[in-house]
Amino acid sequence: MTSVFNFTFVPWFRSVAPYIHKFRNQTFVVGIAGEAIAAGKLQHLAQDLAMIQSMGVKIVLVHGFRPQVNEQLLAKGHEPRYSNGIRITDEVALDCAQEAAGQLRYEIEAAFSQGLPNTPMADSTVRVISGNFITARPIGIVNGVDFQHSGLVRKVDTAAIMKTLDMGAMVLLSPFGFSPTGEAFNLAMEEVATSVATALQADKLIFLTEVPGILMDPNQPASEDNAIDTELPLAAAERLLKELPAANQPTDVAFYLQHCVKACKSGVERSHIIPFAVDGAILLEVYVHDGIGTMVIDEKLEELREATEDDVGGILQLIDPFERDGTLVKRSRTEIERDAGNYTIIEHDGVIFACAALYPYPEARTAEMAALTVSPDVQGQGDGERVLKRVEQRAKAAGLDSIFVLTTRTMHWFIKRGFVQMDPDWLPEARKRKYNWDRKSQVLVKKLG
Numbered sequence: 001m002t003s004v005f006n007f008t009f010v011p012w013f014r015s016v017a018p019y020i021h022k023f024r025n026q027t028f029v030v031g032i033a034g035e036a037i038a039a040g041k042l043q044h045l046a047q048d049l050a051m052i053q054s055m056g057v058k059i060v061l062v063h064g065f066r067p068q069v070n071e072q073l074l075a076k077g078h079e080p081r082y083s084n085g086i087r088i089t090d091e092v093a094l095d096c097a098q099e100a101a102g103q104l105r106y107e108i109e110a111a112f113s114q115g116l117p118n119t120p121m122a123d124s125t126v127r128v129i130s131g132n133f134i135t136a137r138p139i140g141i142v143n144g145v146d147f148q149h150s151g152l153v154r155k156v157d158t159a160a161i162m163k164t165l166d167m168g169a170m171v172l173l174s175p176f177g178f179s180p181t182g183e184a185f186n187l188a189m190e191e192v193a194t195s196v197a198t199a200l201q202a203d204k205l206i207f208l209t210e211v212p213g214i215l216m217d218p219n220q221p222a223s224e225d226n227a228i229d230t231e232l233p234l235a236a237a238e239r240l241l242k243e244l245p246a247a248n249q250p251t252d253v254a255f256y257l258q259h260c261v262k263a264c265k266s267g268v269e270r271s272h273i274i275p276f277a278v279d280g281a282i283l284l285e286v287y288v289h290d291g292i293g294t295m296v297i298d299e300k301l302e303e304l305r306e307a308t309e310d311d312v313g314g315i316l317q318l319i320d321p322f323e324r325d326g327t328l329v330k331r332s333r334t335e336i337e338r339d340a341g342n343y344t345i346i347e348h349d350g351v352i353f354a355c356a357a358l359y360p361y362p363e364a365r366t367a368e369m370a371a372l373t374v375s376p377d378v379q380g381q382g383d384g385e386r387v388l389k390r391v392e393q394r395a396k397a398a399g400l401d402s403i404f405v406l407t408t409r410t411m412h413w414f415i416k417r418g419f420v421q422m423d424p425d426w427l428p429e430a431r432k433r434k435y436n437w438d439r440k441s442q443v444l445v446k447k448l449g
Contacts, residue, residue: 015416018380019287024056026203027165031193033209033250034064036276037104045208046111048282049170050126058165060196061128062173063108064189065100066250072096085248085255086139089149089186097186101174105130108172127169133157134192136177136185151177151185153192156199194259198266205263205271206282207256212275213294216396218244218253227449230291231389234264234298260296271296289385289417304386306394307343307355312336314352315343319373327409328371329439343371344390346383354383358391358403364428365401366445372405388417396448403448406441419444 032045053059069087070080073096081088089097112126136151154177164171173196175187190207197205213228218240220226232240238261247255260271274281274293284292307315315336322328336343339357346354356372369391374384395403404427405414415421422443424435435441 011416015289016287020055022382023052023203023286025058027058027060027200028052028204028206029060029062029193029197029200029202030282031062031189031205031207032064033189033207033276034066034068034100034104035210035250036208037063037107038067039276041276042107042111043114044279045276045282046108046114046126048280050112050124052282052286053126053170054124060161060165060171060173060200060202061108062175062189062193062196063104064175065097065104066189068100068104069093069096072100082248083142083145083147084246085252086147086188087150087186088145088147091149094149094184094186097176098184101176105172105174112170127167128172129164129169130172130174131160131164132178133161133171133173134177134187134196136179136187138179138185149184149186151179151187153177153187153195154179156196158199161196161200190256190259194263197263197268197271201267203269204286205260205268206285207259207271207273208276208282209256209273210250210276211253211256211273212277213273213292214240214253214257225449228292229294231393232294232296234261234296237261237264237296257294257296264296264298267298269298303348304346304390305344307340307345309337309340311343311345311347311352312340314347314350315340315345315355318352318355318375319371321376322373328373329436331371344387344394346387353378354387356387356391358394360395360398360400361428361430362398362400363430365399366428367395367398367400367403368431369403369405372410384413385417392446392448401448402445404443404445406435406443408439408441411442411444414444414446417446419446421445 036045049059073080073093076092078092087093109128112128133156134153135155137154139147139150139152161171173192175189175192177185177187193205214232215222215226216229217226237257241254241258241261244254247258249255256273260273263271272285272293272295274285278292281292312333316333319328323330342357342359343355345352354374357370358367359370360367372384372387392403407414422445424443426443426445427435
Protein backbone atom coordinates (compact mmCIF):
# COMPACT_ATOMS: atom_id res chain seq x y z
CA MET A 1 0.00 0.00 0.00
CA THR A 2 1.70 3.20 -1.20
CA SER A 3 2.14 6.41 0.75
CA VAL A 4 0.18 8.20 -1.99
CA PHE A 5 -2.78 5.92 -1.32
CA ASN A 6 -2.50 6.57 2.42
CA PHE A 7 -2.36 10.31 1.81
CA THR A 8 -5.57 10.28 -0.21
CA PHE A 9 -7.49 7.54 1.59
CA VAL A 10 -7.21 8.84 5.14
CA PRO A 11 -8.55 12.37 4.48
CA TRP A 12 -11.28 10.90 2.28
CA PHE A 13 -12.38 8.43 4.94
CA ARG A 14 -12.40 11.14 7.59
CA SER A 15 -14.52 13.36 5.35
CA VAL A 16 -17.06 10.54 4.92
CA ALA A 17 -17.30 9.75 8.65
CA PRO A 18 -19.74 12.59 9.53
CA TYR A 19 -22.21 11.26 6.95
CA ILE A 20 -21.89 7.73 8.31
CA HIS A 21 -22.75 9.02 11.78
CA LYS A 22 -25.54 11.24 10.48
CA PHE A 23 -27.37 8.56 8.48
CA ARG A 24 -27.12 5.72 10.98
CA ASN A 25 -30.64 4.49 11.89
CA GLN A 26 -32.18 6.70 9.21
CA THR A 27 -34.62 5.30 6.64
CA PHE A 28 -33.99 5.56 2.89
CA VAL A 29 -36.54 4.60 0.26
CA VAL A 30 -34.72 3.81 -2.99
CA GLY A 31 -36.59 3.56 -6.27
CA ILE A 32 -34.63 1.82 -9.05
CA ALA A 33 -35.91 2.23 -12.59
CA GLY A 34 -36.30 -1.01 -14.50
CA GLU A 35 -33.98 0.48 -17.11
CA ALA A 36 -31.12 0.29 -14.59
CA ILE A 37 -31.57 -3.46 -14.26
CA ALA A 38 -31.94 -3.86 -18.02
CA ALA A 39 -28.66 -1.96 -18.43
CA GLY A 40 -26.82 -4.50 -16.25
CA LYS A 41 -26.36 -2.22 -13.24
CA LEU A 42 -27.97 -4.50 -10.65
CA GLN A 43 -24.82 -6.17 -9.30
CA HIS A 44 -23.03 -2.91 -8.47
CA LEU A 45 -26.22 -1.31 -7.15
CA ALA A 46 -26.70 -4.26 -4.81
CA GLN A 47 -23.12 -3.95 -3.58
CA ASP A 48 -23.52 -0.22 -2.93
CA LEU A 49 -26.86 -0.65 -1.13
CA ALA A 50 -25.40 -3.47 0.94
CA MET A 51 -22.55 -1.19 2.04
CA ILE A 52 -24.99 1.59 2.93
CA GLN A 53 -27.10 -0.83 4.97
CA SER A 54 -23.98 -2.12 6.74
CA MET A 55 -23.41 1.45 7.97
CA GLY A 56 -26.72 1.41 9.81
CA VAL A 57 -29.16 2.76 7.21
CA LYS A 58 -32.59 1.14 6.93
CA ILE A 59 -33.44 0.58 3.26
CA VAL A 60 -36.72 0.04 1.45
CA LEU A 61 -36.01 -0.89 -2.18
CA VAL A 62 -38.70 -0.40 -4.82
CA HIS A 63 -37.91 -1.72 -8.30
CA GLY A 64 -39.47 -0.71 -11.57
CA PHE A 65 -40.08 -2.98 -14.55
CA ARG A 66 -41.21 -0.79 -17.43
CA PRO A 67 -38.76 -2.14 -20.10
CA GLN A 68 -39.11 -5.73 -18.89
CA VAL A 69 -42.92 -5.62 -19.23
CA ASN A 70 -42.68 -3.94 -22.62
CA GLU A 71 -40.25 -6.62 -23.81
CA GLN A 72 -42.62 -9.40 -22.80
CA LEU A 73 -45.59 -7.64 -24.39
CA LEU A 74 -43.76 -7.25 -27.69
CA ALA A 75 -42.69 -10.90 -27.56
CA LYS A 76 -46.39 -11.79 -27.37
CA GLY A 77 -47.25 -9.45 -30.24
CA HIS A 78 -48.99 -7.04 -27.90
CA GLU A 79 -48.24 -3.31 -28.20
CA PRO A 80 -47.58 -1.45 -24.88
CA ARG A 81 -50.20 1.24 -24.32
CA TYR A 82 -49.93 4.39 -22.20
CA SER A 83 -52.05 7.42 -21.47
CA ASN A 84 -50.46 10.51 -19.87
CA GLY A 85 -47.42 8.42 -18.99
CA ILE A 86 -49.46 5.72 -17.19
CA ARG A 87 -49.62 2.17 -18.50
CA ILE A 88 -53.00 0.83 -19.54
CA THR A 89 -52.88 -2.65 -18.00
CA ASP A 90 -55.18 -5.13 -19.76
CA GLU A 91 -55.19 -8.84 -19.00
CA VAL A 92 -52.16 -9.56 -21.20
CA ALA A 93 -50.17 -6.66 -19.73
CA LEU A 94 -51.08 -7.80 -16.20
CA ASP A 95 -49.74 -11.30 -16.92
CA CYS A 96 -46.54 -9.81 -18.35
CA ALA A 97 -46.16 -7.53 -15.31
CA GLN A 98 -46.56 -10.44 -12.91
CA GLU A 99 -43.99 -12.50 -14.83
CA ALA A 100 -41.54 -9.58 -14.97
CA ALA A 101 -41.97 -8.83 -11.26
CA GLY A 102 -41.31 -12.45 -10.32
CA GLN A 103 -38.19 -12.64 -12.48
CA LEU A 104 -36.82 -9.32 -11.19
CA ARG A 105 -37.48 -10.21 -7.58
CA TYR A 106 -35.52 -13.42 -8.11
CA GLU A 107 -32.62 -11.50 -9.71
CA ILE A 108 -32.56 -8.86 -6.96
CA GLU A 109 -32.60 -11.41 -4.15
CA ALA A 110 -29.80 -13.32 -5.89
CA ALA A 111 -27.73 -10.12 -6.22
CA PHE A 112 -28.00 -9.48 -2.47
CA SER A 113 -27.07 -13.07 -1.68
CA GLN A 114 -23.58 -12.84 -3.18
CA GLY A 115 -20.70 -13.14 -0.74
CA LEU A 116 -17.67 -14.00 -2.82
CA PRO A 117 -14.22 -13.22 -1.40
CA ASN A 118 -12.51 -10.08 -2.71
CA THR A 119 -15.82 -8.39 -3.54
CA PRO A 120 -17.59 -5.55 -1.69
CA MET A 121 -20.12 -8.08 -0.36
CA ALA A 122 -17.62 -10.53 1.10
CA ASP A 123 -18.81 -11.79 4.50
CA SER A 124 -21.97 -9.68 4.23
CA THR A 125 -25.41 -10.93 5.17
CA VAL A 126 -28.30 -9.02 3.59
CA ARG A 127 -31.74 -10.38 4.34
CA VAL A 128 -34.26 -9.23 1.72
CA ILE A 129 -37.92 -9.54 2.68
CA SER A 130 -40.86 -8.75 0.45
CA GLY A 131 -44.57 -9.12 0.99
CA ASN A 132 -48.05 -7.68 0.57
CA PHE A 133 -47.22 -4.35 2.20
CA ILE A 134 -49.22 -2.28 -0.32
CA THR A 135 -52.99 -2.06 -0.60
CA ALA A 136 -54.13 -0.65 -3.94
CA ARG A 137 -57.22 0.65 -5.70
CA PRO A 138 -57.99 0.94 -9.43
CA ILE A 139 -57.32 4.14 -11.32
CA GLY A 140 -60.60 3.52 -13.11
CA ILE A 141 -61.75 5.52 -16.12
CA VAL A 142 -60.13 8.93 -16.52
CA ASN A 143 -61.13 11.28 -19.38
CA GLY A 144 -62.66 8.35 -21.20
CA VAL A 145 -59.61 6.09 -20.83
CA ASP A 146 -60.12 2.81 -18.94
CA PHE A 147 -56.86 1.95 -17.21
CA GLN A 148 -58.23 -1.52 -16.32
CA HIS A 149 -55.72 -3.25 -13.99
CA SER A 150 -53.56 -0.17 -13.40
CA GLY A 151 -53.90 1.12 -9.87
CA LEU A 152 -52.90 3.64 -7.23
CA VAL A 153 -51.62 3.13 -3.71
CA ARG A 154 -54.46 3.11 -1.21
CA LYS A 155 -52.55 2.22 1.97
CA VAL A 156 -49.04 1.31 3.11
CA ASP A 157 -48.57 -1.16 5.96
CA THR A 158 -46.04 1.02 7.76
CA ALA A 159 -46.06 -1.03 10.97
CA ALA A 160 -45.09 -4.21 9.13
CA ILE A 161 -42.41 -2.47 7.08
CA MET A 162 -40.85 -0.80 10.14
CA LYS A 163 -40.89 -4.09 12.06
CA THR A 164 -39.06 -5.74 9.16
CA LEU A 165 -36.51 -2.93 8.98
CA ASP A 166 -35.96 -3.06 12.73
CA MET A 167 -35.10 -6.75 12.33
CA GLY A 168 -32.16 -5.66 10.18
CA ALA A 169 -33.66 -6.79 6.88
CA MET A 170 -34.00 -4.84 3.65
CA VAL A 171 -37.59 -4.50 2.41
CA LEU A 172 -38.10 -5.18 -1.31
CA LEU A 173 -41.27 -3.93 -2.99
CA SER A 174 -42.47 -4.66 -6.51
CA PRO A 175 -44.80 -2.12 -8.16
CA PHE A 176 -47.84 -4.21 -7.33
CA GLY A 177 -50.67 -3.76 -4.88
CA PHE A 178 -53.68 -5.82 -3.90
CA SER A 179 -57.23 -4.83 -3.10
CA PRO A 180 -59.07 -6.16 -0.02
CA THR A 181 -60.78 -8.62 -2.39
CA GLY A 182 -57.41 -9.97 -3.57
CA GLU A 183 -57.37 -8.29 -6.99
CA ALA A 184 -53.88 -7.36 -8.25
CA PHE A 185 -53.08 -3.93 -9.64
CA ASN A 186 -50.08 -2.78 -11.61
CA LEU A 187 -48.61 0.34 -10.00
CA ALA A 188 -45.98 2.86 -11.03
CA MET A 189 -42.63 2.42 -9.25
CA GLU A 190 -42.39 6.17 -8.71
CA GLU A 191 -45.79 6.32 -7.04
CA VAL A 192 -45.06 3.33 -4.80
CA ALA A 193 -41.70 4.76 -3.70
CA THR A 194 -43.20 8.19 -3.01
CA SER A 195 -46.17 6.76 -1.08
CA VAL A 196 -43.93 4.49 1.02
CA ALA A 197 -41.45 7.30 1.76
CA THR A 198 -44.32 9.57 2.82
CA ALA A 199 -46.01 6.93 4.96
CA LEU A 200 -42.74 6.06 6.72
CA GLN A 201 -41.70 9.74 6.93
CA ALA A 202 -38.41 8.52 5.50
CA ASP A 203 -35.29 10.63 5.76
CA LYS A 204 -34.54 10.26 2.05
CA LEU A 205 -36.32 9.27 -1.14
CA ILE A 206 -33.80 8.39 -3.85
CA PHE A 207 -34.63 7.70 -7.50
CA LEU A 208 -31.95 5.95 -9.59
CA THR A 209 -33.01 7.03 -13.05
CA GLU A 210 -32.19 7.42 -16.72
CA VAL A 211 -31.60 11.16 -16.25
CA PRO A 212 -28.58 12.80 -14.56
CA GLY A 213 -30.70 15.24 -12.55
CA ILE A 214 -32.24 18.66 -13.14
CA LEU A 215 -30.20 21.23 -15.05
CA MET A 216 -29.89 24.73 -13.64
CA ASP A 217 -31.76 25.84 -16.76
CA PRO A 218 -33.82 22.84 -17.92
CA ASN A 219 -34.76 24.64 -21.14
CA GLN A 220 -31.15 24.75 -22.35
CA PRO A 221 -28.74 21.91 -23.22
CA ALA A 222 -26.20 20.79 -20.64
CA SER A 223 -22.88 22.62 -20.69
CA GLU A 224 -20.16 23.89 -18.38
CA ASP A 225 -22.34 26.93 -17.72
CA ASN A 226 -25.51 24.86 -17.36
CA ALA A 227 -24.63 22.01 -15.03
CA ILE A 228 -26.80 19.86 -12.80
CA ASP A 229 -28.45 21.82 -9.99
CA THR A 230 -27.27 19.74 -7.04
CA GLU A 231 -29.63 21.32 -4.50
CA LEU A 232 -33.11 22.57 -5.33
CA PRO A 233 -35.16 24.12 -2.50
CA LEU A 234 -38.75 22.90 -2.41
CA ALA A 235 -40.22 26.31 -3.22
CA ALA A 236 -37.99 26.61 -6.31
CA ALA A 237 -38.87 23.05 -7.37
CA GLU A 238 -42.58 23.85 -7.12
CA ARG A 239 -42.14 26.97 -9.24
CA LEU A 240 -40.19 24.97 -11.84
CA LEU A 241 -42.89 22.30 -12.01
CA LYS A 242 -45.52 24.92 -12.82
CA GLU A 243 -43.40 26.12 -15.75
CA LEU A 244 -42.66 22.66 -17.19
CA PRO A 245 -44.95 20.74 -19.56
CA ALA A 246 -46.71 17.65 -18.23
CA ALA A 247 -44.45 14.60 -18.06
CA ASN A 248 -45.29 11.54 -20.15
CA GLN A 249 -41.86 9.89 -20.39
CA PRO A 250 -39.28 9.10 -17.66
CA THR A 251 -36.82 11.33 -19.50
CA ASP A 252 -39.12 14.37 -19.21
CA VAL A 253 -37.80 16.89 -16.68
CA ALA A 254 -40.99 16.87 -14.62
CA PHE A 255 -41.35 13.07 -14.47
CA TYR A 256 -39.32 12.36 -11.33
CA LEU A 257 -39.36 15.95 -10.09
CA GLN A 258 -43.11 15.84 -9.47
CA HIS A 259 -42.69 12.88 -7.14
CA CYS A 260 -39.78 14.53 -5.30
CA VAL A 261 -41.89 17.63 -4.72
CA LYS A 262 -44.86 15.57 -3.55
CA ALA A 263 -42.67 13.65 -1.08
CA CYS A 264 -41.04 16.79 0.35
CA LYS A 265 -44.42 18.52 0.73
CA SER A 266 -45.62 15.46 2.65
CA GLY A 267 -42.79 15.42 5.20
CA VAL A 268 -39.83 13.71 3.50
CA GLU A 269 -36.96 16.10 4.13
CA ARG A 270 -34.84 15.24 1.08
CA SER A 271 -35.60 13.66 -2.30
CA HIS A 272 -32.94 12.82 -4.89
CA ILE A 273 -32.75 12.23 -8.64
CA ILE A 274 -29.48 10.52 -9.60
CA PRO A 275 -28.22 8.70 -12.71
CA PHE A 276 -27.78 4.94 -12.65
CA ALA A 277 -25.35 5.29 -15.58
CA VAL A 278 -22.65 6.59 -13.21
CA ASP A 279 -20.98 3.78 -11.30
CA GLY A 280 -21.39 4.32 -7.54
CA ALA A 281 -23.92 7.13 -8.07
CA ILE A 282 -25.78 6.44 -4.84
CA LEU A 283 -22.55 6.47 -2.80
CA LEU A 284 -21.48 9.73 -4.45
CA GLU A 285 -24.85 11.31 -3.72
CA VAL A 286 -25.12 10.20 -0.10
CA TYR A 287 -21.53 10.41 1.15
CA VAL A 288 -19.96 13.24 -0.89
CA HIS A 289 -20.70 16.85 0.02
CA ASP A 290 -21.84 18.16 -3.38
CA GLY A 291 -23.44 14.91 -4.53
CA ILE A 292 -23.88 13.93 -8.16
CA GLY A 293 -27.57 14.45 -8.99
CA THR A 294 -30.32 16.83 -7.88
CA MET A 295 -31.57 16.95 -4.29
CA VAL A 296 -34.92 18.57 -3.58
CA ILE A 297 -34.86 19.78 0.01
CA ASP A 298 -37.68 20.96 2.24
CA GLU A 299 -36.25 24.14 3.70
CA LYS A 300 -38.89 26.16 5.47
CA LEU A 301 -38.44 29.88 4.87
CA GLU A 302 -38.62 30.73 8.54
CA GLU A 303 -35.58 28.53 9.18
CA LEU A 304 -33.13 29.30 6.36
CA ARG A 305 -33.54 32.82 5.00
CA GLU A 306 -31.96 36.18 4.39
CA ALA A 307 -31.63 38.45 7.44
CA THR A 308 -33.46 41.68 8.20
CA GLU A 309 -32.66 44.54 10.58
CA ASP A 310 -34.72 42.73 13.23
CA ASP A 311 -32.12 39.94 13.23
CA VAL A 312 -29.12 42.15 14.03
CA GLY A 313 -29.29 41.50 17.79
CA GLY A 314 -29.39 37.73 17.24
CA ILE A 315 -26.46 37.86 14.81
CA LEU A 316 -24.39 39.88 17.29
CA GLN A 317 -25.17 37.42 20.07
CA LEU A 318 -24.17 34.48 17.84
CA ILE A 319 -20.85 35.87 16.60
CA ASP A 320 -19.72 37.63 19.80
CA PRO A 321 -17.93 34.59 21.39
CA PHE A 322 -16.06 33.95 18.13
CA GLU A 323 -14.99 37.58 17.87
CA ARG A 324 -13.71 37.55 21.45
CA ASP A 325 -11.55 34.43 20.90
CA GLY A 326 -10.16 35.82 17.64
CA THR A 327 -11.84 33.38 15.24
CA LEU A 328 -13.79 36.23 13.60
CA VAL A 329 -12.88 39.83 12.88
CA LYS A 330 -14.74 42.28 15.13
CA ARG A 331 -17.81 43.89 13.51
CA SER A 332 -19.78 46.77 15.00
CA ARG A 333 -23.53 46.81 15.40
CA THR A 334 -23.67 49.72 12.96
CA GLU A 335 -21.81 47.71 10.33
CA ILE A 336 -24.10 44.69 10.71
CA GLU A 337 -27.22 46.88 10.63
CA ARG A 338 -25.97 48.49 7.43
CA ASP A 339 -25.23 45.10 5.83
CA ALA A 340 -28.13 43.09 7.25
CA GLY A 341 -29.41 42.21 3.80
CA ASN A 342 -26.08 40.58 2.99
CA TYR A 343 -26.56 37.99 5.74
CA THR A 344 -28.09 34.54 5.42
CA ILE A 345 -29.29 33.01 8.69
CA ILE A 346 -30.78 29.86 10.14
CA GLU A 347 -33.39 30.78 12.72
CA HIS A 348 -35.64 28.56 14.79
CA ASP A 349 -38.17 29.69 17.37
CA GLY A 350 -36.69 33.17 17.35
CA VAL A 351 -33.09 32.03 17.94
CA ILE A 352 -30.41 32.42 15.25
CA PHE A 353 -28.19 29.34 15.12
CA ALA A 354 -26.06 30.10 12.05
CA CYS A 355 -25.18 32.98 9.76
CA ALA A 356 -22.90 34.17 6.96
CA ALA A 357 -22.57 37.37 4.95
CA LEU A 358 -21.95 37.80 1.22
CA TYR A 359 -20.06 40.87 -0.02
CA PRO A 360 -19.98 41.04 -3.85
CA TYR A 361 -17.13 42.41 -5.95
CA PRO A 362 -18.94 42.55 -9.31
CA GLU A 363 -15.98 43.99 -11.22
CA ALA A 364 -14.03 40.81 -10.39
CA ARG A 365 -17.08 38.52 -10.71
CA THR A 366 -16.51 37.21 -7.20
CA ALA A 367 -17.76 37.76 -3.65
CA GLU A 368 -16.45 37.36 -0.13
CA MET A 369 -18.29 35.12 2.29
CA ALA A 370 -17.65 36.50 5.77
CA ALA A 371 -18.66 35.74 9.34
CA LEU A 372 -19.72 32.14 8.68
CA THR A 373 -20.74 31.09 12.18
CA VAL A 374 -22.59 28.11 13.67
CA SER A 375 -23.71 27.99 17.28
CA PRO A 376 -21.76 25.44 19.39
CA ASP A 377 -25.15 23.99 20.39
CA VAL A 378 -25.79 22.69 16.86
CA GLN A 379 -22.32 22.20 15.39
CA GLY A 380 -21.92 18.96 13.46
CA GLN A 381 -25.55 18.90 12.31
CA GLY A 382 -24.95 20.36 8.85
CA ASP A 383 -26.11 23.95 9.46
CA GLY A 384 -22.80 25.37 8.24
CA GLU A 385 -23.18 23.48 4.98
CA ARG A 386 -26.78 24.65 4.57
CA VAL A 387 -25.73 28.28 4.95
CA LEU A 388 -22.80 27.76 2.57
CA LYS A 389 -25.12 26.28 -0.05
CA ARG A 390 -27.53 29.21 0.23
CA VAL A 391 -24.68 31.72 -0.06
CA GLU A 392 -23.44 29.90 -3.17
CA GLN A 393 -26.95 30.10 -4.64
CA ARG A 394 -27.10 33.84 -3.94
CA ALA A 395 -23.72 34.34 -5.62
CA LYS A 396 -24.77 32.30 -8.67
CA ALA A 397 -28.01 34.28 -8.94
CA ALA A 398 -25.92 37.48 -8.98
CA GLY A 399 -23.95 36.15 -11.96
CA LEU A 400 -20.70 35.67 -10.04
CA ASP A 401 -18.10 33.04 -10.91
CA SER A 402 -16.65 32.36 -7.45
CA ILE A 403 -16.74 33.09 -3.75
CA PHE A 404 -13.82 33.45 -1.37
CA VAL A 405 -13.20 33.44 2.37
CA LEU A 406 -10.42 34.73 4.60
CA THR A 407 -9.76 32.49 7.58
CA THR A 408 -7.08 31.77 10.16
CA ARG A 409 -8.50 28.68 11.88
CA THR A 410 -11.06 26.85 9.73
CA MET A 411 -9.10 26.34 6.50
CA HIS A 412 -9.60 22.56 6.39
CA TRP A 413 -13.39 22.82 6.74
CA PHE A 414 -13.51 24.96 3.61
CA ILE A 415 -11.00 22.86 1.66
CA LYS A 416 -13.15 19.75 2.24
CA ARG A 417 -16.03 21.66 0.66
CA GLY A 418 -14.32 22.58 -2.58
CA PHE A 419 -12.31 25.68 -1.69
CA VAL A 420 -8.73 26.06 -2.96
CA GLN A 421 -5.99 28.06 -1.27
CA MET A 422 -4.77 31.12 -3.19
CA ASP A 423 -2.19 33.85 -2.67
CA PRO A 424 -3.57 37.12 -1.22
CA ASP A 425 -2.58 38.81 -4.48
CA TRP A 426 -5.54 36.94 -6.04
CA LEU A 427 -7.98 39.16 -4.12
CA PRO A 428 -9.93 41.88 -5.94
CA GLU A 429 -8.14 45.21 -5.71
CA ALA A 430 -10.79 46.74 -3.46
CA ARG A 431 -10.50 43.84 -1.00
CA LYS A 432 -6.71 43.63 -1.24
CA ARG A 433 -6.45 47.19 0.05
CA LYS A 434 -8.28 46.12 3.23
CA TYR A 435 -6.32 42.89 3.74
CA ASN A 436 -4.73 42.68 7.21
CA TRP A 437 -1.19 41.44 6.59
CA ASP A 438 -0.57 41.15 10.34
CA ARG A 439 -3.48 38.72 10.74
CA LYS A 440 -2.13 36.56 7.87
CA SER A 441 -5.52 35.13 6.95
CA GLN A 442 -5.57 32.30 4.41
CA VAL A 443 -7.37 33.12 1.15
CA LEU A 444 -9.59 30.26 -0.03
CA VAL A 445 -11.56 30.36 -3.27
CA LYS A 446 -14.39 28.20 -4.62
CA LYS A 447 -15.45 28.26 -8.26
CA LEU A 448 -19.20 28.20 -8.85
CA GLY A 449 -21.16 26.41 -11.54
